[in-house]
Amino acid sequence: MKNSDQIPPFWVVIPAAGIGSRMQSVVPKQYLPLGRLTVLEHTLSCFLDHPKLLGIVVSLASEDNYWNSLAVSKHPAIQTTIGGKERADSVLAGLSLLAQQAEADAWVLVHDAARPNLQQEDLDKLLIVAGKDSVGGLLAVPARDTLKQVDDAGRVKTTLDRRVIWQALTPQMFHLDQLQSALEQGLKSGQAITDEASALELAGYSPLLVEGRSDNLKVTHPEDIQWLAPYFINL
Ligand SMILES: Nc1ccn([C@@H]2O[C@H](COP(=O)(O)OP(=O)(O)OP(=O)(O)O)[C@@H](O)[C@H]2O)c(=O)n1
Numbered sequence: 383m384k385n386s387d388q389i390p391p392f393w394v395v396i397p398a399a400g401i402g403s404r405m406q407s408v409v410p411k412q413y414l415p416l417g418r419l420t421v422l423e424h425t426l427s428c429f430l431d432h433p434k435l436l437g438i439v440v441s442l443a444s445e446d447n448y449w450n451s452l453a454v455s456k457h458p459a460i461q462t463t464i465g466g467k468e469r470a471d472s473v474l475a476g477l478s479l480l481a482q483q484a485e486a487d488a489w490v491l492v493h494d495a496a497r498p499n500l501q502q503e504d505l506d507k508l509l510i511v512a513g514k515d516s517v518g519g520l521l522a523v524p525a526r527d528t529l530k531q532v533d534d535a536g537r538v539k540t541t542l543d544r545r546v547i548w549q550a551l552t553p554q555m556f557h558l559d560q561l562q563s564a565l566e567q568g569l570k571s572g573q574a575i576t577d578e579a580s581a582l583e584l585a586g587y588s589p590l591l592v593e594g595r596s597d598n599l600k601v602t603h604p605e606d607i608q609w610l611a612p613y614f615i616n617l
């Protein structure tokens with residue numbers, strides 16, 4: 383790994399407690415096969431060999447019947463906790479467990495269990511660039527297509543200026559104490575908190591956007607597995 387001295391030590395929280403309703407699969411999408419392993423195993427593999435990893439917390443659904451059957455569930459760097467109703471609740475559950483063992487200002491990366499194609503180059507880029515920032519930041523991709531805002535009738539309300547529109551990915555990297563506090567306040571606000579950065583924004587911070595690969599796809603709909611399959615043929 384190049385520039386390893388520029389990379390700070392970090393913890394990881396993996397929200398993996400979703401039911402994958404949009405996937406319409408019997409098995410929760412994080413446990414669907416992708417090559418020889420499950421989506422979640424591929425997601426974890428990008429972090430587990432990193433020399434600066436301090437540990438991982440995986441937030442699981444209370445009714446999860448799959449995790450313990452995975453060999454990776456025995457990995458010494460991984461702890462688990464029970465997630466919550468929304469993604470943000472599951473992230474907060476992971477942060478609460480970390481708060482009992484990590485430095486208050488430790489760097490924490492939150493990464494969707496459903497994003498198995500994170501590349502080491504993007505992980506290290508985020509760690510180096512956001513790790514030098516006072517607030518932290520997230521991987522994201524600039525909009526490539528023309529973007530339309532829709533009205534209630536399903537017609538174009540306006541065309542957005544795509545020069546200033548980016549699509550948020552994960553990991554999203556923030557200090558443990560700031561992220562935990564921002565999420566707690568954000569959840570109390572009643573506003574939709576669909577990623578960690580939006581909680582920091584609500585708290586008055588402006589996270590840094592770090593350009594990442596557009597193939598860091600989130601498995602959301604059935605076709606997403608097909609898009610990702612070629613990356614995992616022999617893995
Ligand atoms: N209560 C929840 C909801 C989601 N997630 C996790 O957050 C990530 C991104 O969420 P999403 O893609 O929305 O997953 P699901 O909620 O499972 O999907 P859906 O919205 O289609 O039900 C996933 O890894 C999912 O497991 C979670 O840990 N806890």
Ligand SMILES: C[C@](O)(CO)[C@H](O)COP(=O)(O)O
Nearest residue numbers: 469494550551552576577600
């Ligand atoms: C966190 C995220 O992946 C950033 O794009 C996204 O907000 C998750 O949304 P989801 O509806 O919980 O999948």
